[in-house]
Amino acid sequence: DVKVTQSSRYLVKRTGEKVFLECVQDMDHENMFWYRQDPGLGLRLIYFSYDVKMKEKGDIPEGYSVSREKKERFSLILESASTNQTSMYLCASSPGGRQPQHFGDGTRLSIL
Amino acid sequence: AQSVAQPEDQVNVAEGNPLTVKCTYSVSGNPYLFWYVQYPNRGLQFLLKYITGDNLVKGSYGFEAEFNKSQTSFHLKKPSALVSDSALYFCAVRAPTNAGKSTFGDGTTLTVKP
Numbered sequence: 001d002v003k004v005t006q007s008s009r010y011l012v013k014r015t016g017e018k019v020f021l022e023c024v025q026d027m028d029h030e031n032m033f034w035y036r037q038d039p040g041l042g043l044r045l046i047y048f049s050y051d052v053k054m055k056e057k058g059d060i061p062e063g064y065s066v067s068r069e070k071k072e073r074f075s076l077i078l079e080s081a082s083t084n085q086t087s088m089y090l091c092a093s094s095p096g097g098r099q100p101q102h103f104g105d106g107t108r109l110s111i112l
Numbered sequence: 113a114q115s116v117a118q119p120e121d122q123v124n125v126a127e128g129n130p131l132t133v134k135c136t137y138s139v140s141g142n143p144y145l146f147w148y149v150q151y152p153n154r155g156l157q158f159l160l161k162y163i164t165g166d167n168l169v170k171g172s173y174g175f176e177a178e179f180n181k182s183q184t185s186f187h188l189k190k191p192s193a194l195v196s197d198s199a200l201y202f203c204a205v206r207a208p209t210n211a212g213k214s215t216f217g218d219g220t221t222l223t224v225k226p
Contacts, residue, residue, distance in 0.1 A: 004155070031212040040121075042218035043156075043202065050212060058213075090155055096212040098163045100146050103155030 002027040006091050006104035013111055019078040021107050023091030031096050032074035034058075034066060037088040037106070049074055050096075081111045114139040116205050118217035125193045125224055133188040133220045135203030145186040146204040146214065147177055156202060162186060173197070193224045 007022035025032065031050050035043040035058075045058030047066040055066050063085060067075045074093075078085055088108050092101040115138045125131045137143055144163055148156040160171025162179045170176045177188045186203060200221050204214040 009153075033213075035216075040218065043216040045213065048213055092156075094212055098144060098161070100148075100158040100161055101156075101214065102158070103148075105153070105155045108153075 002029075002093070002102040004091055004093055004102050004104040006089075006107050008107050009105065011107055011109045013078075013081050013109070015081060015083060015111060017078075017081045019081050019109070019111075021076040021078075021089055021091075021109070023074045023076070023093075023104055024072050025074075025093035025102070026072065027093065027095070027102070028071065029093040029095050029102075030071075031094045031101075032068065033092040033094075033101065034064075034074065034076045035090045035092065036060070037090055043090065046076065083111050085109065086111045114143075114205050114207050114210065114215045116203050116215055116217040118201075118203055118220045120220050121218075122221045122223065125222070127195055127224050127226050128192050131188075131190050131193045131197070131222065131224070133201050133203075133222060135186045135188065135217060136184050137186060137203070137205040138184065139205050139207045141207055141209065144206040144208060144214075145177075145179060146206070147171065147175070147186075147188050148202045148204065148216075150200040150202065150219075152199075159188070159201075193222075195224050195226055198222055198224045 034046040094101040147159040203217040206214040
């Protein structure tokens with residue numbers, strides 16, 4: 001089974017801090033994704049990576065950056081955390097083509 | 113552009129009754145369609161997909177979905193609901209040319225009452 005592991009389930013940070021969310025997948029998937037999930041808004045794509053060092057902005061990239069130095073690891077960075085970034089963050093991976101995405105269990109991030 | 117609509121925020125059914133969770137989509141060309149389920153404090157789990165072929169696809173936990181091209185719909189169904197089916201369900205669409213990126217609906221909360 002594919003395993004997507006997010007480093008923290010719950011995280012509390014302060015406004016203005018630089019925050020790192022880490023995600024690792026163990027199936028050599030080409031594609032990796034970061035989403036945020038808010039009640040009533042579904043899943044919104046923040047960033048997408050289709051290869052090492054390759055990235056593409058999603059629907060809501062403002063205030064975020066990403067890093068993919070190795071194929072299995074995809075990091076989401078909040079450059080200067082703000083309270084409106086309090087949310088559930090979900091990482092996913094997929095081999096692309098006709099295959100579905102595989103999700104981690106999420107990081108519930110609170111910015112105080 | 114691709115988009116998905118899940119017209120119902122909430123669906124309530126009694127245990128043992130059939131259930132339907134609705135999904136309509138918009139995409140250029142032939143779509144890839146997916147259903148996922150999310151239990152509390154967990155990530156999304158893949159249930160089933162339609163890529164091509166038979167319009168009725170079967171997936172995990174007894175769920176199935178019917179692809180209707182003329183109505184651009186991909187409704188999720190189950191003949192007999194269980195209390196344990198209570199969860200948040202997401203429909204997703206992807207155009208084959210869209211580099212692996214799917215668009216998700218806003219989700220439908222299914223509650224199955226004993």
